[in-house]
Amino acid sequence: MRNRSRSRFVWRRRVLAGVILLAVLMAGYFLWFRDSSLVAVDEVEVQGATANQDQIDAALTQASDGMTTLNVDEEALARSVSGFPTVASIGVDASPPGKLKVTVSERLPVAQVKVDGESAAVSADGYVLPGFETEGSKLPPLDEDAGVDAGLLNAEGAAQAAAVGGAPEELRERITAAEWDPERGGVVISLEGAPELRFGDGERSDVKWEAVVSVLARIEGAPGYVDVSVPDRAVSGG
Numbered sequence: 001m002r003n004r005s006r007s008r009f010v011w012r013r014r015v016l017a018g019v020i021l022l023a024v025l026m027a028g029y030f031l032w033f034r035d036s037s038l039v040a041v042d043e044v045e046v047q048g049a050t051a052n053q054d055q056i057d058a059a060l061t062q063a064s065d066g067m068t069t070l071n072v073d074e075e076a077l078a079r080s081v082s083g084f085p086t087v088a089s090i091g092v093d094a095s096p097p098g099k100l101k102v103t104v105s106e107r108l109p110v111a112q113v114k115v116d117g118e119s120a121a122v123s124a125d126g127y128v129l130p131g132f133e134t135e136g137s138k139l140p141p142l143d144e145d146a147g148v149d150a151g152l153l154n155a156e157g158a159a160q161a162a163a164v165g166g167a168p169e170e171l172r173e174r175i176t177a178a179e180w181d182p183e184r185g186g187v188v189i190s191l192e193g194a195p196e197l198r199f200g201d202g203e204r205s206d207v208k209w210e211a212v213v214s215v216l217a218r219i220e221g222a223p224g225y226v227d228v229s230v231p232d233r234a235v236s237g238g
Contacts, residue, residue: 039068041100048104051086051131059084060102069094077102085127085151110165111178112139113146113157120148124165124205126158127151140164140172143179156180159202163187166205168213185229195222195236200229207231 041064049056063080067073074092081087081104091103109121112134121132121139128151142164146157153161160178167175174192181188187199194216199208211231219226224238 039070039097041065041067041069041072041094042098043100045099045101046104047101048106049087050106051129052084056081056084056087056104064100067100069096069098069100072100084131085123086129086131109134109137109139110172111142111161112137113142113148113153114144115148122146122153122157122161124161126153126161128153138173140175140177143177145180159187162202163189163199163205163208166202167209171209171213184225185227194226196225198225198227198229204231
């Protein structure tokens with residue numbers, strides 16, 4: 001009886017040792033295989049980039065050199081395009097054996113500003129966006145207080161861009177200008193066929209535009225301005 005129990009114990013130990021050995025071998029094989037040339041990245045497909053597309057493609061392709069579809073360094077890929085203001089973020093999808101798909105989420109232009117005498121597109125979060133064509137576009141101009149430093153708008157310009165960026169698309173096309181005027185509370189937007197719009201700062205711009213739509217739908221006559229700087233208490237006057 002004792003010999004039978006001992007035999008079962010020895011058998012169990014051997015099975016356990018075999019399982020551990022198999023797990024070690026499989027882990028070692030995977031670690032070898034994931035960096036193997038058999039699954040090396042040999043094709044990079046970039047989607048979503050409309051500005052600086054060739055340069056972004058080249059940067060991502062170069063960054064993927066040495067990677068495999070089982071061992072993708074997403075941080076390295078993101079760093080490779082971090083110098084492009086038009087790139088907000090990227091998503092990566094690997095398809096073994098050798099295809100890597102990178103989806104670019106872009107910062108889109110909402111307005112334009114003068115930089116060294118030339119028009120440049122800007123995003124709602126205040127980035128200057130080289131690579132986007134402004135000539136012939138309907139991008140509303142920001143005023144001269146919208147200064148630029150190291151590719152970013154100053155506080156006044158960023159507030160204007162944020163206010164414009166929150167507009168519904170159908171209204172954004174009707175914006176003719178934005179400016180900064182402290183005497184009128186901050187950001188002032190000119191909208192075709194509407195009173196002057198006073199936004200205050202650029203915070204909660206989408207909520208403020210909802211207030212604009214609500215006020216314009218119910219006001220009578222032709223007020224001089226609509227103030228939505230406090231969107232829950234929007235007023236019109238003048």
